[in-house]
Amino acid sequence: MLETTVVVIGGGATGMGTLRDLSMRGVPAILLEQGGIAHGTSSRFHGLLHSGCRYVVNDPESAHECIEENMILRRIGKGCVEVTEGFFVLTPKDDSNFVEPWLKGCDAAGIKVKEITPAEALKLEPNLAPDIQRVFRVPDSCVDGFRLVLHNRMSAERYGGRAYLYHKVEEIKQRNGAICGVTARNLMTGELMEIACRVVVNAAGSWSGEVAAMAGLEAAITPDRGTLVVFNHRFTSRVINRLHPSSDGDIFVPHGSVTILGTTSMPTDRPDDTTPTYPEVTRLLEIGEPLFPKVHEYRILRAFAGTRPLYTPGGASGRKASRNFNVVDHAADGLDGMVSIFGGKLTTYRLMAERVTDDVCRRLKVTTPCRTAEEPLIETPDPAVLARAAKLFPVRALNLMADRLGDDLTKTLQIAEVAAVAAKNTKNTHITDFGGGNPLLCECEMVCLAEVECVARDPSTHSLTDIRLRTRLGMGTCQGTFCSLRSVASLVEHGIPLEFAPADSMCRFLQERWKGLRPVLWGQQAREMEFSRAVYAGILNLDGAMHEQNN
Numbered sequence: 334m335l336e337t338t339v340v341v342i343g344g345g346a347t348g349m350g351t352l353r354d355l356s357m358r359g360v361p362a363i364l365l366e367q368g369g370i371a372h373g374t375s376s377r378f379h380g381l382l383h384s385g386c387r388y389v390v391n392d393p394e395s396a397h398e399c400i401e402e403n404m405i406l407r408r409i410g411k412g413c414v415e416v417t418e419g420f421f422v423l424t425p426k427d428d429s430n431f432v433e434p435w436l437k438g439c440d441a442a443g444i445k446v447k448e449i450t451p452a453e454a455l456k457l458e459p460n461l462a463p464d465i466q467r468v469f470r471v472p473d474s475c476v477d478g479f480r481l482v483l484h485n486r487m488s489a490e491r492y493g494g495r496a497y498l499y500h501k502v503e504e505i506k507q508r509n510g511a512i513c514g515v516t517a518r519n520l521m522t523g524e525l526m527e528i529a530c531r532v533v534v535n536a537a538g539s540w541s542g543e544v545a546a547m548a549g550l551e552a553a554i555t556p557d558r559g560t561l562v563v564f565n566h567r568f569t570s571r572v573i574n575r576l577h578p579s580s581d582g583d584i585f586v587p588h589g590s591v592t593i594l595g596t597t598s599m600p601t602d603r604p605d606d607t608t609p610t611y612p613e614v615t616r617l618l619e620i621g622e623p624l625f626p627k628v629h630e631y632r633i634l635r636a637f638a639g640t641r642p643l644y645t646p647g648g649a650s651g652r653k654a655s656r657n658f659n660v661v662d663h664a665a666d667g668l669d670g671m672v673s674i675f676g677g678k679l680t681t682y683r684l685m686a687e688r689v690t691d692d693v694c695r696r697l698k699v700t701t702p703c704r705t706a707e708e709p710l711i712e713t714p715d716p717a718v719l720a721r722a723a724k725l726f727p728v729r730a731l732n733l734m735a736d737r738l739g740d741d742l743t744k745t746l747q748i749a750e751v752a753a754v755a756a757k758n759t760k761n762t763h764i765t766d767f768g769g770g771n772p773l774l775c776e777c778e779m780v781c782l783a784e785v786e787c788v789a790r791d792p793s794t795h796s797l798t799d800i801r802l803r804t805r806l807g808m809g810t811c812q813g814t815f816c817s818l819r820s821v822a823s824l825v826e827h828g829i830p831l832e833f834a835p836a837d838s839m840c841r842f843l844q845e846r847w848k849g850l851r852p853v854l855w856g857q858q859a860r861e862m863e864f865s866r867a868v869y870a871g872i873l874n875l876d877g878a879m880h881e882q883n884n
């Protein structure tokens with residue numbers, strides 16, 4: 334049986350941030366996550382690092398927290414944040430009376446806002462509708478959820494924290510009204526893992542109501558589903574918001590090489606209700622049109638959905654429910670040692686982690702102060718390492734790769750250097766290799782073999798999807814059509830096995846892509862899907878349909 338002081342349930346931004354904070358304060362802790370990296374909402378969200386402007390009228394406390402955390406994350410999470418700024422745009426369809434209370438709210442929350450003329454705005458963002466009425470520059474930014482979770486994990490591990498992925502908590506144990514441990518199942522092997530502990534932190538997001546119930550507690554968590562649309566290109570450099578009270582589908586967020594539009598808001602009874610639908614996509618396009626009139630013509634790559642963990646003790650739902658967070662110490666419900674953290678936003682994950690860790694530390698009489706707002710999540714890459722890497726990776730992708738890899742950059746570089754020496758000795762250099770032995774496997778996101786190999790060798794990697802979540806392989810225009818086959822073949826060639834047989838690995842990977850492609854199958858995307866089907870079903874017979882025809 335493992336022993337620790339604190340078990341954190343849930344490896345999203347909040348849970349991983351809590352593991353980091355506990356570990357930095359010297360509290361022994363283990364995190365258990367039922368899926369892979371950022372399996373829950375922390376990867377199924379809009380990617381907006383809120384300035385807080387969206388909440389200034391209805392939720393000033395949230396607005397204040399957002400602007401403070403926004404500034405902190407720009408400092409500590411440079412590899413995860415792209416500082417883009419944002420526009421709030423009043424269109425002819427919006428009520429101009431909303432502008433004054435909104436400006437007063439921004440001022441009260443301490444958010445710097447500057448008005449520019451529509452003509453200036455159109456110079457900066459030429460794809461915006463020409464009839465926009467007023468435009469305000471705000472400090473919105475973009476944040477990568479996968480990377481944020483991964484970098485928090487890396488930081489936590491440097492301080493001795495341990496995170497087990499694919500481990501689902503099935504039982505929370507108590508003795509005489511106090512927590513004494515948990516039982517988790519390793520979902521890869523089916524084995525049970527017993528962990529003795531004094532405190533359990535429930536950071537299970539939309540699942541936290543279910544986790545509370547495991548301990549015999551009631552928690553008013555209503556998962557709220559939101560769908561988002563991903564366009565194939567970046568038609569805005571900034572985050573573009575409609576200047577009106579929060580409603581569906583009114584924010585465009587540039588993210589790497591794509592743009593994300595969202596989001597809807599609809600109550601659901603399942604935290605894993607994440608299949609987007611065609612009507613949701615068409616509704617989003619209609620609502621987005623006043624900002625970008627050509628939105629119907631842009632190529633859509635896919636759609637996806639996530640569920641918000643709304644804390645609804647008074648029965649509020651949807652957009653009426655507060656986006657604030659709540660730390661609940663269940664000692665008041667008769668269970669000592671169990672603390673839940675409910676609600677919130679990804680933007681405020683660090684603050685949420687700090688508050689819940691403060692609560693745990695008070696109980697354990699640990700007085701070490703929180704330092705998560707000061708210390709960067711990962712080290713800034715050493716220029717000498719980057720110079721070595723420039724010889725073996727595409728130069729354009731170097732900074733992207735360094736940001737993605739964080740602490741694994743040096744390890745990946747070593748893999749590429751060994752491959753370069755081996756390729757030189759065997760004269761087996763492929764034409765697309767960078768420095769030999771390190772071919773580019775995913776052109777859309779510029780991911781090389783050495784990076785895939787490094788991630789594939791990590792014990793918490795089991796599938797091609799795990800590799801995708803850490804490298805972005807298959808997330809660009811081809812949606813895995815070319816890179817899944819290349820990656821699986823390269824891993825086989827290098828003797829690095831995944832959990833499933835090669836053909837199975839590809840099927841699972843493509844099936845996951847299919848979920849997001851299905852509601853957007855028209856125009857170019859439908860053509861591409863047919864092409865992908867021709868490769869995998871027609872040529873490779875992955876779905877076995879040809880055997881059926883022959884029988």
Ligand SMILES: Cc1cc2nc3c(=O)[nH]c(=O)nc-3n(C[C@H](O)[C@H](O)[C@H](O)COP(=O)(O)OP(=O)(O)OC[C@H]3O[C@@H](n4cnc5c(N)ncnc54)[C@H](O)[C@@H]3O)c2cc1C
Nearest residue numbers: 343345346347367373374375378379381502538559679680
């Ligand atoms: C559509 C949408 C758009 C959004 N856009 C934004 C935005 O632009 N900006 C922003 O700041 N916020 C946004 N949010 C909110 C934000 O994404 C969430 O508040 C945040 O990601 C929640 O993080 P979390 O760690 O609390 O939960 P999660 O990321 O869901 O993590 C909880 C984890 O617990 C795990 N878990 C559950 N049960 C168990 C168990 N029994 N054992 C082990 N593990 C378990 C789950 O697998 C999951 O990974 C958005 C939310 C949605 C739905």
